[in-house]
Amino acid sequence: MPELPEVEHVVRALQTAVLNQRITAAELRLKRTAPGISKSRFNKRLSGARIRTIGRRGKHILINLDTNETLVVHLRMTGKFVYLNNEQPLLPYSHAVFYLENDRRLVYCDMRQFGRMNIIASHRLLKSKELRALAPEPLSEEFSTDYLRRTFAGSRREVKQILLDQTKVLGLGNIYAAEALFMAGVSPFAVAQSLSRRRLVRLHKAIRQVLDEAIESGSTLRIDLGDGHSSYFGTAERFWRVYEREDEACLKCGARIRRVVQAGRSTYYCPRCQR
DNA sequence: ACCCTCACCTGCACGC
DNA sequence: TGCGTGCAGGTGAGGG
Numbered sequence: 653m654p655e656l657p658e659v660e661h662v663v664r665a666l667q668t669a670v671l672n673q674r675i676t677a678a679e680l681r682l683k684r685t686a687p688g689i690s691k692s693r694f695n696k697r698l699s700g701a702r703i704r705t706i707g708r709r710g711k712h713i714l715i716n717l718d719t720n721e722t723l724v725v726h727l728r729m730t731g732k733f734v735y736l737n738n739e740q741p742l743l744p745y746s747h748a749v750f751y752l753e754n755d756r757r758l759v760y761c762d763m764r765q766f767g768r769m770n771i772i773a774s775h776r777l778l779k780s781k782e783l784r785a786l787a788p789e790p791l792s793e794e795f796s797t798d799y800l801r802r803t804f805a806g807s808r809r810e811v812k813q814i815l816l817d818q819t820k821v822l823g824l825g826n827i828y829a830a831e832a833l834f835m836a837g838v839s840p841f842a843v844a845q846s847l848s849r850r851r852l853v854r855l856h857k858a859i860r861q862v863l864d865e866a867i868e869s870g871s872t873l874r875i876d877l878g879d880g881h882s883s884y885f886g887t888a889e890r891f892w893r894v895y896e897r898e899d900e901a902c903l904k905c906g907a908r909i910r911r912v913v914q915a916g917r918s919t920y921y922c923p924r925c926q927r
Numbered sequence: 928a929c930c931c932t933c934a935c936c937t938g939c940a941c942g943c
Numbered sequence: 944t945g946c947g948t949g950c951a952g953g954t955g956a957g958g959g
Contacts, residue, residue, distance in 0.1 A: 655952060684935095711953080728953045730937085745937090764936045766953065809930070817930095818954085825952050895952090916932075918950080934956085941948085 654727045656711055656790070656823030657866035662733060663708045666715070666758075669735050674702045674753040675717075682747035685762065686769040697721065697771050698750065710786050710822045714777070722774045724782050725760070731767030734759045787822040790863055795822075797856045804844040804852065811847065811855070812840035812919055823863060827895045830920050832858040834894040839926045840919045894920045 654662065678698035680691045689697075701717035708714060715723040725731070734743060736757045742749070748760040748769065760767070772780045787803075788794035803820050804811075814820050815829040824832065833840050836858035838851050847855070893903055897920060898911035907924035 658952075726954080728935095729951070762936095763938075764951090766936065768954090807929085813930085816953090827952050917953095929959105931959085932957090935954095938951090940950085943945105943947090 654711060654731075655825035655828050655866075656708075657828070657863055657870060659708055659711045659713060659727065660867050661870045662727070663706055663713055666706050666713070666733060670703055670752060670758055671706060672703060675699060675750050676753050677751040679749040679751070680747070681749065682765065684765055685747040685760070685767060686771075688770055694769075694771065698723065709783050710789070710818055711825075712782055716774060720774050722772050722777055724770045724772055724777075724780070726768045726782070727762070728764070728766035728768065730764045731760065731762040734761055785819045787818060787820055790821065790823045790859055795856075795860075797853050800856045801849075801852055804847060807844040809844050810840060810914065811838060811842045811844050813915055814844045815859075816917075821859065824859065826917055827892060828859075828862050828866065830895045831893055832862045833926060834920075834922060835862060837925050837927070840914060840921050842927075894922065896920065 675698050678695045680686055680694040683691060686694050697719070698717070701719045701721070703715055704718050705716040706714065707716070711726060713725040713727070715725065717723065734746075736742070736759055738755045738757070742759060743761055745761045745763045745765075746759050747762055747765070747767075750758040750760075752758060760769070770780075770782060772782070777783055788799065800821070804814065807814055807820075809817075812829055812833065815824050815832065816826070830840070832855065836851065836854040838847070838855050838858075842851075894909055897909045900909050901907070902909055902922040902925060905922065905925050907922055909920055910923055911918055911920050913919070
């Protein structure tokens with residue numbers, strides 16, 4: 653499920669749950685989940701490590717350990733963490749289990765098996781293949797209107813495409829790209845380098861607003877920990893302004909919302925107010 | 928360097 | 944009921 657805001661929720665939930673816990677043992681059950689490392693080496697490098705800090709870069713979760721290594725997790729489409737007590741059975745698709753010193757388990761589940769983990773020396777994180785090419789954090793100063801202008805300059809790609817490119821604009825996925833374009837009144841098919849200054853400024857603002865709002869609304873998310881019931885992290889109920897509203901009336905102008913396939917993925921937009 | 932297409936998986940909703 | 948199709952919030956390899 654995750655785009656940047658959902659990953660941010662997962663990070664916060666993990667911080668609440670497992671910060672400063674020691675991993676007494678790790679059990680990688682599906683090799684594909686951590687393709688760069690053998691199961692036994694994965695387990696060995698994590699067992700005994702204490703979780704010092706938990707952060708995020710784009711959609712990557714960074715679990716920093718006192719071994720000076722970082723467990724980097726990308727949830728892709730269906731990855732989830734579940735926090736279980738010692739009586740609760742594993743759910744299906746549990747591909748990695750982290751046994752903690754508090755007798756609970758942090759379990760990584762992933763139905764479609766797309767999610768990936770890697771263990772990287774913390775001081776080499778920024779140079780790692782996972783993180784080195786990523787665009788600046790969209791909620792940081794560095795992601796300015798001027799950055800967006802420079803990034804779009806010379807690109808003949810359609811703006812929806814460039815919004816999904818994590819090396820150009822970080823954190824958006826198919827939903828929030830559609831929402832940001834709708835909010836800014838920009839057509840998903842507009843050519844990036846041809847956007848007017850005004851549209852660029854509106855789009856920049858919309859990207860921030862869409863991400864901010866999604867993170868904010870998640871702060872009302874209830875996450876139960878320690879009441880004996882399993883907790884799923886990051887499954888917020890959402891209400892989109894344009895995404896998945898094909899054939900409905902546009903909330904701004906009443907025109908019929910369209911869905912087209914763009915680069916193999918659904919794009920929802922209002923043909924009247926997004927030009 | 929850029930940009931496009933497809934592959935990677937499983938499940939679910941839909942139509943016949 | 945059963946089967947085929949298309950679709951799902953993400954990349955990354957490989958090719959032009």
